[in-house]
Amino acid sequence: xxxxxxxxxxxxxxxxxxxxxxxxxDTSESDYYLFWYKQPPSRQMILVIRQEAYKQQNxxxxxxxxxxxxxxxxxxxxxxxxxxxxxxxxxCAYIPPAGNNDMRFGAGTRLTVKP
Amino acid sequence: xxxxxxxxxxxxxKSGTSVKIECRSLDxxxxxxxxxxxxxxxxxxxxxxxxxxxxATYEQGVEKDKFLINHASLTLSTLTVTSAHPxxxxxxxxxxxxxxxxQYFGPGTRLxxx
Numbered sequence: 001x002x003x004x005x006x007x008x009x010x011x012x013x014x015x016x017x018x019x020x021x022x023x024x025x026d027t028s029e030s031d032y033y034l035f036w037y038k039q040p041p042s043r044q045m046i047l048v049i050r051q052e053a054y055k056q057q058n059x060x061x062x063x064x065x066x067x068x069x070x071x072x073x074x075x076x077x078x079x080x081x082x083x084x085x086x087x088x089x090x091x092c093a094y095i096p097p098a099g100n101n102d103m104r105f106g107a108g109t110r111l112t113v114k115p
Numbered sequence: 116x117x118x119x120x121x122x123x124x125x126x127x128x129k130s131g132t133s134v135k136i137e138c139r140s141l142d143x144x145x146x147x148x149x150x151x152x153x154x155x156x157x158x159x160x161x162x163x164x165x166x167x168x169x170x171a172t173y174e175q176g177v178e179k180d181k182f183l184i185n186h187a188s189l190t191l192s193t194l195t196v197t198s199a200h201p202x203x204x205x206x207x208x209x210x211x212x213x214x215x216x217x218q219y220f221g222p223g224t225r226l227x228x229x
Contacts, residue, residue, distance in 0.1 A: 033216045043153075043206060045220035091158060095216050103149070103210075103218055105158045 004094050006106035013082045014114050020067075021077045021109045023092030029053075033095040034068070036077045039108075040088040048090070051075065079111075087113045117213045118142055121221035128199055129229055136194045136224045138209030144189035145211035149218065150182070153206045165192040199228040 004025045013019035025034070036048040051059045051068050059066050063083075067076045079086055092106040118141040128134050138148055146167045151159040163184050164172040171184035181203075183195040192211075196203055204227050210218040 035217070037220075042222070043208075044222045045159075045208065045210070047217060047219070050217055093218075095218075102161065102164065104161075107158050 004092050004104050004106040006090075006092055006109050008109045009107070010110045010112070012112045012114060013079070013086075015082055015084060017082055018078060018080045019082055019111065021079070021090050021092075021111070023075045023077070023106055025073050025075065025092070025094045025104075027073070027094065027096070029096055031097045034066075034075045035093040035095070035103075036064070036066070036075075037091045037093060037105075038086075038088045039091065040085075045091075049077065082113050084113050084115060087111055117217075117219040119209065119211050119219045119221040121209055121224050123224060124222060125225050127227045127229065130200050131198055134196045134199055134226060136196075136207055136209075136226075138192045138194070138211070138221050140190045140211040140213075140219075143211070143213055145192075145213070146189060147212045148186060148192040149210045150184060150192075150194050151208045151210070153208060153223075155206075159208060162194075196226065199226070201228045204228045 032053045034051045038046045038048050049059050049061045049064050058068050063080045065078045089108045089110050091108045094104045120139045122137045148165040150162045152162050153159050161174050162177045165184045165186040167186045167189050173179045186192040206223050208223045210220045213219050
């Protein structure tokens with residue numbers, strides 16, 4: 001079974017600084033999709049960034065980037081120039097290859113941004 | 116694009132009554148939708164996968180007779196909590212598959228059973 005592990009229940013970062021959230025996963029598949037979702041206090045799940053496993057290039061979305069290490073099954077999220085609005089729960093998620101869209105989430109990391 | 120709505124956003128009901136929650140993909144068609152449950156300070160727990168025109172697939176431990184799912188069209192899935200009890204109080208979130216296997220989430224429904 002696929003599992004997703006986020007080993008940091010809470011993280012804190014100073015405004016304008018950089019923070020990295022960790023995620024590891026377990027799978028026997030070679031092709032899959034990985035995501036980071038943000039859940040602010042409103043509880044709306046917001047897609048932050050996605051990565052296809054077959055792509056070697058790390059995904060980037062403005063201040064958000066990932067470090068995808070396929071061999072190590074690691075998928076960390078880097079937030080640069082942190083802003084107060086980045087404060088939220090962040091969930092790492094995994095989806096197996098097409099045909100089975102069962103998404104598995106990590107336990108989440110609560111990010112606090114200090115002004 | 117890829118907007119998913121849920122209705123209602125808040126519902127309070129008496130124990131023993133049934134509650135229906137709607138999930139709609141507003142600007143895309145979704146052959147597959149998902150229903151999650153989230154307890155405070157916890158991650159999302161997948162309850163069931165809803166496929167248009169067929170029966171839903173429930174996760175282990177989820178009572179299919181209690182949580183009725185209907186996916187009548189490519190843009191609408193409904194979750195009915197039958198004979199709700201206080202332990203069913205939770206935050207329910209739906210999602211729909213958009214392009215490239217990305218799931219887009221609804222804003223969630225807070226259910227409180229008295």
